[in-house]
Amino acid sequence: MSDPSLKVLVVEDSRTVGAFLSTTLRAFGYACEVVTTGAEALDHYGAAKPDLILLDVMLPDMEGFAVAERIRRDDPESWVPIIFLTSLESEDDLSRGIEVGGDDYLTKPVSRVVLKAKIHAMERIVAMRRRLIELTAQLSEANKALARQSEEDALTGLANRRMFDLILAREIEHSRRTKQPLTLVLFDVDYFKRYNDALGHIHGDQCLREVAQVLRRACRRATDLPARYGGEEFALILPNTPRTGARLLVQGVARLLAGARIAHPDSPIGEFVTFSGGMATVIASDTTSSLSLVRAADEALYAAKGAGRNRVISFDGDSAPAPAP
Structure with a gap:
C-alpha cells in the first residue's frame, strides 16, 4: 500500500x-x-x-x-x-x-x-x-534521561553526590589556576531525625525537597552549584566567591528557609525547620584537594552544631548569628 x-x-x-x-x-x-x-x-x-x-x-x-x-x-x-x-x-x-x-x-x-x-x-x-x-x-x-539520572539526586532534583565530587574537583583546579577564591558550604537540617520520627518519611522527603528548592532559589549565578551531599546534608559550591560574598548568600538562604515556614513538630530550638552550616573558603594551592576542603567545611559544620545549631560557622571560627525564625 x-x-x-x-x-x-x-x-x-x-x-x-x-x-x-x-x-x-x-x-x-x-x-x-x-x-x-x-x-x-x-x-x-x-x-x-x-x-x-x-x-x-x-x-x-x-x-x-x-x-x-x-x-x-x-x-x-x-x-x-x-x-x-x-x-x-x-x-x-x-x-x-x-x-x-x-x-x-x-x-x-x-x-x-x-x-x-x-x-x-x-x-x-x-x-x-x-x-x-x-x-x-x-x-x-x-x-539525556540517563545523563540526568547520573547527575541529579532523584529526590530533590539537585546535583547528586557524584556530580558534586566532579564539580568540586573541577572548581579546585580552576581556583588553583586563576588564583580566585572558592567557597564550599555544607548544610545539615537541624534535628531531622526527630522530624522523621514525628511525621514519617513521606513528610521528611517533602521537607528535603523544600529545603532543596530554597537552595536552588538562593543560587542566582549559573556557576553556583547546590547539591545534595547525602541524607539531610546539602552543599553549595561557590566559585569565585570570597568568604564575605558567601556569607551574604548563606544569609539569603537562611531568610528564604525562614520564609518557607516549614513546621517542625519536635525541634528543641524553634517551631520551624532550621539548618546548621559549615563554610570553608580557599584560594586553592597544590596541596588543596576535595577531601581537605570538605573536611574543613565539615569541621565548621560540627562546630555550628556544637554552638547550638541554627547558625553557620566558617572554618576560621567566624560565626554568624542564628537566622531569625
Whole structure:
C-alpha cells in the first residue's frame, strides 16, 4: 500500500510528461507537485522538503545533474531519494548521475509499472529512514534521561553526590589556576531525625525537597552549584566567591528557609525547620584537594552544631548569628 504522506516533487519541463507523471502518482496515492525548471525545483525543495524527487536531466535553465548536486551540497544533513528522468542511456551519463547524488534512473517514455516499482523501492528506504530518525530521537532522549539520572539526586532534583565530587574537583583546579577564591558550604537540617520520627518519611522527603528548592532559589549565578551531599546534608559550591560574598548568600538562604515556614513538630530550638552550616573558603594551592576542603567545611559544620545549631560557622571560627525564625 502506498504511503499517502509521501510527497513527490516532479521536475519536468515537458508539460505532457509532467501531467502524465502527476496523474499517475496521484492515482498511486501519493501527494505530488510539478515544477518545470531547476530554479523552481531548488526553491520548492527548500520550502517543502519533499520525500522523493523525480528529476528530468534536461531542463531549460540548468541540467538536472546540477540540481541534484546543489541539493546534496546545500542540505548535507538530510537525504531525499532522487530518481533521474532521462532519455540518455550512456554509461557515462548514468555514472555522472550517481556521482552527483542521484539514486536511480527512469528512462523516457516512463512505464507505469516500472515507475511504481521504483517508487515502492524508494518508499521502503524513506520509511526506514523515518524510523531511523525516530529511533535516533528516542535514543537521544534516553541518553539525556540517563545523563540526568547520573547527575541529579532523584529526590530533590539537585546535583547528586557524584556530580558534586566532579564539580568540586573541577572548581579546585580552576581556583588553583586563576588564583580566585572558592567557597564550599555544607548544610545539615537541624534535628531531622526527630522530624522523621514525628511525621514519617513521606513528610521528611517533602521537607528535603523544600529545603532543596530554597537552595536552588538562593543560587542566582549559573556557576553556583547546590547539591545534595547525602541524607539531610546539602552543599553549595561557590566559585569565585570570597568568604564575605558567601556569607551574604548563606544569609539569603537562611531568610528564604525562614520564609518557607516549614513546621517542625519536635525541634528543641524553634517551631520551624532550621539548618546548621559549615563554610570553608580557599584560594586553592597544590596541596588543596576535595577531601581537605570538605573536611574543613565539615569541621565548621560540627562546630555550628556544637554552638547550638541554627547558625553557620566558617572554618576560621567566624560565626554568624542564628537566622531569625
